[in-house]
Amino acid sequence: MIRKIYYTVFVIFLFYGCSGFDSSQKHSTRSKNFSKDEVSLIFSGESNQSMRVLSIYNQSDSILLRTKCDDVIVDSDDKTLMHLVDRMYATVTDSSNDGVGIAAPQIGILKNIIWVQRYDKEGNPFEVYFNPKIKKYTKRKLNWLEGCLSIPGRRDTTTTRSYAVLLEYTDVQNTKQIEMVEGFTAIIFQHEIDHINGILYLDRLK
Numbered sequence: 001m002i003r004k005i006y007y008t009v010f011v012i013f014l015f016y017g018c019s020g021f022d023s024s025q026k027h028s029t030r031s032k033n034f035s036k037d038e039v040s041l042i043f044s045g046e047s048n049q050s051m052r053v054l055s056i057y058n059q060s061d062s063i064l065l066r067t068k069c070d071d072v073i074v075d076s077d078d079k080t081l082m083h084l085v086d087r088m089y090a091t092v093t094d095s096s097n098d099g100v101g102i103a104a105p106q107i108g109i110l111k112n113i114i115w116v117q118r119y120d121k122e123g124n125p126f127e128v129y130f131n132p133k134i135k136k137y138t139k140r141k142l143n144w145l146e147g148c149l150s151i152p153g154r155r156d157t158t159t160t161r162s163y164a165v166l167l168e169y170t171d172v173q174n175t176k177q178i179e180m181v182e183g184f185t186a187i188i189f190q191h192e193i194d195h196i197n198g199i200l201y202l203d204r205l206k
C-alpha cells in the first residue's frame with residue numbers, strides 16, 4: 001500500500017515536473033523572426049501593455065527610426081510575433097498616444113509590421129498588416145495635416161501623398177493580399193509604410 005502511494009506521488013511529480021518544464025519552454029518562445037534582444041523587449045510586458053514609443057528627439061531612437069526594416073515570416077503559432085502584434089495594438093490605442101497607426105520600428109523592432117485604423121470601414125477598426133508594400137500610387141494628391149507618435153508636439157500639412165494606393169501585404173493567415181485604398185486611410189498606409197523604410201513624414205514636406 002505504502003509502495004503504491006509512493007508510486008502515485010512519483011507519477012504526479014513526474015507529470016507536474018514535465019508540464020512545468022514544458023510551459024517554461026513555450027514561454028522562451030523560439031522564433032524564426034527575432035533576435036534574443038528583440039524577444040526580451042517584446043516580452044518585457046503583458047500582451048495588453050503598451051511599449052515605449054521611440055522619439056526622433058532621442059539620438060539612439062532616431063537611428064532606429066531611420067533604419068529600413070526586414071520582412072517577417074508570418075505564422076500565427078509564433079508566440080513572439082503574436083505578442084508583439086498585441087503590444088503594438090496596445091501602444092497605438094493607449095490613451096496617451098491615441099494614434100491612427102503604428103509601425104514596428106516605432107517601438108524598436110525593425111520588422112515590416114504595421115497597424116492601421118481603417119477609416120474606410122464601418123466602425124473604423126484597427127487592422128494589422130505584415131510585409132506591406134505599395135505597388136502603385138495615383139498621380140492625384142491629397143493634402144493632409146499629419147502628425148506622428150515619434151515626432152511629438154508638431155503637425156504639418158503634407159502635399160505629396162497620393163490620394164489612393166495599391167497595397168500588397170500578407171495577412172495573419174499568411175495569405176498574400178492586394179487591395180486598393182483611398183482617402184485618409186491611404187495617407188495612414190503611406191505614413192506607416194514610410195516608417196518601415198526608415199522614412200518620416202518630415203521628409204515628405206516640400
Ligand SMILES: [Zn+2]
Binds near residue numbers: 149150191
Ligand atoms: Zn509616424
